Amino acid sequence: MGIISSSVSYACFRAAPTVLNGELISWAMECILEYAFTDEVEGISRQLGWANIFEPFSRPLAREDIFLNGEEVIALCLRIEERKVAKSIIKKHCAIEQEAYMTEKGIKKVPRAVKKRIREQVEFSLAQKAMPVPSTYDMIWDIIDGIIYLFSTSSRVIGEFQGLFKRSFSIYPEPLIPYTLAKSETGSEALKNISPEVFA
């Protein structure tokens, strides 16, 4: 668990559940399980989904590991697995395939559309041979305050998280950046009247 490390990095988002308290657990469980991480789907070079925060690789998602402190906290892990192939290997195999194509057709240049198709086929076929590289990121949803803590500050991971969260819960997690945080305190009208200041 990244959250109990001696040093953590995180970004916050605002999201309030759209159901009543009594229905929270059944609603959230349904949303989470629909997008739970599934191991080894053949033909997929990239997978992501929710996993158990305590043991993301081995323990299945269970209600008692997700809902902590009563119904106050939802704890999950965003698990991403990607079959990565080095660019130089893709380049090498594309060159071999393009050469074979030219020989077969008796031409000296491969058309752009064919080049693109060859590259896609090479990428797909090499990805199948590569081992998926796993990465995991803890997520705590504080239901009482309506704030999500995602334990990553990478813009790529944040983008993946926002997409998966929206698909799962039908709620867009609004990043708590200076503007949105200020708006929550003063309202947007007050912010329309301010512009960058010069102090010096």
Next chain:
Amino acid sequence: MITDIPFKDEVDEAKEAITELITEGAFIGKEFLTWLWWKSSINGGVFTLKDGRSIGLHFLRRLVLESGTKEARELIACSGLMASMKEARVALSMGKKVLKARIELNTGDIVWQATISADTFDISSLKIVKGRQAQDGSHILSEDAGYGEGEKGRLLYSFSLIKEFTKIFYELFFMFISIRTNEQEWESEKEALSLWIKNV
């Protein structure tokens, strides 16, 4: 001047709107960190929270300052003892503002250190350098803090410390934004801040 951008249903469209808000509203975060540095240096680093608690806040040895945007963007990184951060103060006098800072927050029983990004409010490398302590000086374990034992207790205890830091940080920001959006209050605040910058 910044305008409110309504969120649309699709995640990609929302992300575009957020990217725009980060760019256009980044000045709020930079002005806040600059204000926070000034405030912490003139009041001995003591701030009073809404609940009456006094907390200590100090800027640590590393600062990144920025001016301009896009091609005209200029960055300067300074490190050293905060008491003699003259170069950083000179950079302020040249129109730069604080983009990234490492701060130490002290509530008496807990001390955190973290790096704050002004444009996104991402929190990086948050460390709890002094945890809650028992009367005999020993660290309170998660079960003693009322979070139960085992992995769940450890997670909830860590999260409670992270959440407390975040709440205090947001409260400091709310102090700033209420002054910043009040024309009269901001005029006198700005004057004092500008004077501090000039007196380097």
